[in-house]
Structure formats: C-alpha cells, structure tokens
Amino acid sequence: MADPSTYRPKTSEIPTDPGVYRFRDEQGAVIYVGKAKNLRARLTNYFQDLANLHPRTQKMVTTAASVQWTVVGNEVEALTLEFTWIKEFNPRFNVMFKDDKSYPYLAVSMGERFPRVQVTREARRRDTRYFGPYTKVWAIRDTIELLIRVFPVRTCSAGVFRRAQAQGRPCLLGYIEKCSAPCVGRISQSEHRALAQSMCDFLEG
Template sequence: MGVEFMKERLKNVPLKPGVYLYKDDTGEVIYVGKAKALRTRMRSYFQSPDKLHPKVRAMMNRVADFDFIVTNNEVEALILENNLIKSYQPRYNIQLRDDKSYPYIKITTGEKFPRIYITREEKDGVSRYFGPYTEVNSLRETVKLLTGIFPLRTCKTLRPRKRGCLNSDIEKCLAPCIGRVTEEEYGAVVNALIDFLEGNSADLLKKKETEMKVAAANLEFEKAARIRDQILSIKKLSDKQMISFESPYNLDLIAMHSGEKQNLVLVFKIRAGKIIAKDTFWQDRSLAENINEDMHFFFNRYYDNNHDIPAEILVEHLPSDLELIQNWLKEKVGHKVE
C-alpha cells in the first residue's frame, strides 16, 4: 500500500481516542501507539520526512499499512496500547528489560494459601516480591527466620494430606494441607508478613512481647521461650534494613539516566520510611523524542502489572500526559496518585 493511498485512508480515521497499529509489507505490526485524536496523531507521521525525528523517519520507511481501534476514552486507549505492545512486541516500541541477576523473596499472593520462597524468575504481576538481595546465603537465612515468625508453607505443590510435614510438626508451617487453619486465618499471617517486609516491625514487636509476658504469666515457659526467639529474629531482621528515613514515607522513587540508545531506570520502593526493594531496568530508546515520553512509557509498562502502587511517586522527570497517567493509576488502585 503506497503512502498516498494511506494518506487518503487517513481521511476516514475518526477524531476520537484510540490505538493505532503500523505494519510492514509482510503484515507484521512494527509499532503500536495511542492517541487522544486518532486522525490528528496518525497524520503527524505522514508529514515531510525532513520534519520527522530520524527514528520516526526510519520506521515510516517500513510502514506499508495501518489499522486502528477506537476506544471510549484515553485511559482505555492507554490500557489497550500496553496490552497490544505486550502481545505483538513491535520492533519500534520501547522495550523494558529488568535485572534478573539478583534473587527476590516471593509471596504467591495469587494462591488461596500463598507460599514464600526465593526466586530469580520474571515477576508475574500477581505475587508480591521483596528485594533484590545481593547475597543468596544471607537471603536463605532471612527466609528461615521469617518462616519461624510467619509459618507459611514453602512446598511447591499444596495437596490434601492425612498428616502434616516436618515443618508443621516443628510449627514452621500452618499446615493448610491438613485443614489445620482456615483461609482467613492464613491470610492474616500473609498480610502480617507483607506488612513486616514493608518495614512495619514496631507493632509486631509489641504484640510478640505481650504474648511472651502472657505465656510466662500462665507458666507456659516453652511457649514463652519460642516467642522470645521470634522476637530476637524480628530484631535481627529489622537491623538488616540499613537505610531509613526519619519520616515514615510511603512512596516510589524513580530515577532515569538517559543514554543514546538506552535508559537506565532505578526504582526504590520506600515503605514506612525504609527502602524495602530496588528494581533495575534497561529501557530501549525507540521513537520517544524526549525523556518525558520515555518516562511515560516506563510508567505504562512498570505499573501495568504492579499492584503495590503508593499514593506518591517521586520522579526527576515528569511523564508526558501526566494527567492521563494519574487517572489510569487511580483507576487501578482506587486512590489518588501524585
């Protein structure tokens, strides 16, 4: 399909929000974009080549056809754009690669009875991840201490059993496999673990200290000793958090260093005034004309499968279409994000 024919087809594209797809001569989708007004946005690609960004000009030399999808509003267009980019993996869209070289603690919150384990796998968008950690041996010790305080299952497959495993015998697993705990009771322990990993250890310490005193007063000395060991583990794990702030901030801090071909993006997750996680990404620079567009694409990809979105996100460079991004995040999490 020639350029002039595509320009003629543009006249039938509506001035409505939506997503457009550019294809090469084999029919492969090579770029997906969104627009507040489809015809206006798409027409900008067909102006004089001298006025186009070099990367855009290179792409348009390969474009042989296009398609578009009309949406009800810009937020729908943003969501659809992201889904299509993940589906087609277009050559000219920005690609985001995270650093999988370091291990994380994973809690499989998508399961009825979540488990905790160490992983280097790609994040699935449903589970909760904490890390990365630089020393795997230290991380194994951390998980061992955690399961002593929060006795979640560590087995790969949950099957009904007649009797519990060794971990249940030594009270390091609540044993949902034998029906020893309800889903609600198990969920409360999962939430307490997540709260602890997000840096909120003070309330847990007070609770455990009270439990220890009650057990001692009731002459349950073995139970009191077990709780004492849990208190020592909590303090040990809390001490491992070396960087903290005086104020109990809950925010994401995003730093982007722009290179000629790639951007380096660092995300620090700060909860209750402590840095609980750091993510590293390399973002290919494609058709973005400035760092604000790069940041927009990063927000779109990073927070699409991220359920841990705070009310405040601190960035060095604001994303383009800021109001659109804020409305999209608010729709995802149900609260205002600034």
C-alpha cells in the first residue's frame, strides 16, 4: 500500500487546463482514468487527507504509485481521450467505482425514426447503441451536455416530441440550439439520423 504523498506532484506543476489523467500501480499498470475541466483542481482532490476520501477512492490512491496527465484543447477532446484510454487499458478502479447494481449507460436509440440520446439502465435493446458503463449518472449527463453542442441530437421523450410536432413549436432545447429540432422540420429525418450516427462514431473513437 503506497503513501500518496510519495508520488504527489507539486500543485504548481499541475496545469489548470482541461485534460485526462491516469493513475498507475507499482508495476506500471493503469488502474484509473479520469477527465477534468481543470486538472489542478481535480487532481489535488485526490491528495487531501485520506480520512476525507471515500473508501474506494482511498483504496485507489493507496494502490497507485504514480499519476500522469495529458493536456487537451477542450472538454470534448478530454471526453474522447478518456473513452479511448478506458477501452485501451480497462482500468480496474473504473469498474470498482461503479456502485449501482445496474450501471448507467449513454444510449442512442438508432432504431427510432428520429434517434434519441439518453441516460439508461434498461436491458439492452436491439438497434440501440450503448456507451459506458459510467461511474455516475451525472457523468453521463455532463457528457451529453458536451456532445449536443457538436451533435445536436434529440434528447426529449416521445411525449415531448409528439407535442412539439402537434404544436409546430420546438421545446426549449430547440430554441437555444441544443437540439436540431427535427420535430418541426428544421432538419430532415435523414440529416438527423446522420447526426446521431456521427455521435456514435465519435463515441467509438
């Protein structure tokens, strides 16, 4: 069991940029991958008094022997790199930190006429693409918030979508340009499907 103070980087050396970080054990294996809007703010949280950390976080930082980070240009790039590294290294603590019996996933319902991106814990359905699992539901919501800035895919329920179609007015997300508003024909069915496919391709790295 390592003492985190033995490998703690100097606070001044940690950049305040967005990035992705990796904790490694004594053998050099990656045991945890995370992303941050501000690397310094996030990483210093891991090196506070152990008594203030969640027991699983305590175990991770005392199993680790080093931490490294990579600076990226923005949060979307951080999301991409985090996905890539988790798939590449399969870090043990990314799995151990999932404390729910059914893990939350980001799902894109490609089987619908107008695909929807959402958070789900449901059993896998045909023609739905699943990404994850994630540690927490809020992490998926943050991810979706980032993604729809680039890929403004529908996120509304079937009821909200039908109501917008009937009224000829999009919901709030359509007005603030966080949805391409296929419900009122701002984008065609095929164009919206292409957006959803692009989002899936992005998430697959």
